[in-house]
Amino acid sequence: xxxxxxxxxxxxxxxxxxxxxxxxxxxxxxxxxxxxxxxxxxxxxxxxxxxxxxxxxxxxxxxxxxxxxxxxxxxxxxxxxxxxxxxxxxxxxxxxxxxxxx
Numbered sequence: 001x002x003x004x005x006x007x008x009x010x011x012x013x014x015x016x017x018x019x020x021x022x023x024x025x026x027x028x029x030x031x032x033x034x035x036x037x038x039x040x041x042x043x044x045x046x047x048x049x050x051x052x053x054x055x056x057x058x059x060x061x062x063x064x065x066x067x068x069x070x071x072x073x074x075x076x077x078x079x080x081x082x083x084x085x086x087x088x089x090x091x092x093x094x095x096x097x098x099x100x101x102x
Contacts, residue, residue, distance in 0.1 A: 001102030009095045012036065017051040017060070022101060029090065029097060030055055030071065037071045038090035038099040044083040060085070 006020045012031040019041055020027050026041035028051050039060070043050055048064035055061070059068050059077060068078040069085040076082030089100040 001100055003098045003100050005093075005096050006038070006099050007097040009092055009097060012097065015055050017053075017055055019049075019051045022099070025101075027088070027099065028060070029099070030060070032058060032071060036090045036092055036097055038088040039069070039071070039074060040086040043067060044085055050085075 004022050006022060006027065007018060007029055011018055012029065014031050017028045017030045020029055028039055028041040030037045041050055043062040043064065045062065045067050046064050048062050050060055050062060053061045053063040058071050060071060061068050067076060067082050069076055074085035074087040076084060091098055
């Protein structure tokens with residue numbers, strides 16, 4: 001597992017998602033309540049772009065079928081039996097955003 005710089009802090013806005021690419025892998029990075037989160041940018045249900053969806057109180061909502069995922073752990077909240085979203089550890093290092101891939 002390795003840490004990768006994916007963005008600058010200045011590129012993030014509260015409660016918005018940013019699409020970044022690490023090699024061929026599309027990731028979404030979100031700033032929510034001052035904390036940075038990173039997760040697969042494609043919905044595990046039907047591969048819709050999650051950055052085109054909504055982000056509200058700790059939940060990312062897929063624009064295609066309104067699947068809802070917890071930002072902290074990727075658990076599908078709606079529907080309850082939906083697939084889990086892959087989340088990654090993310091942190092600020094000064095003015096940079098780093099994500100741990102593995």
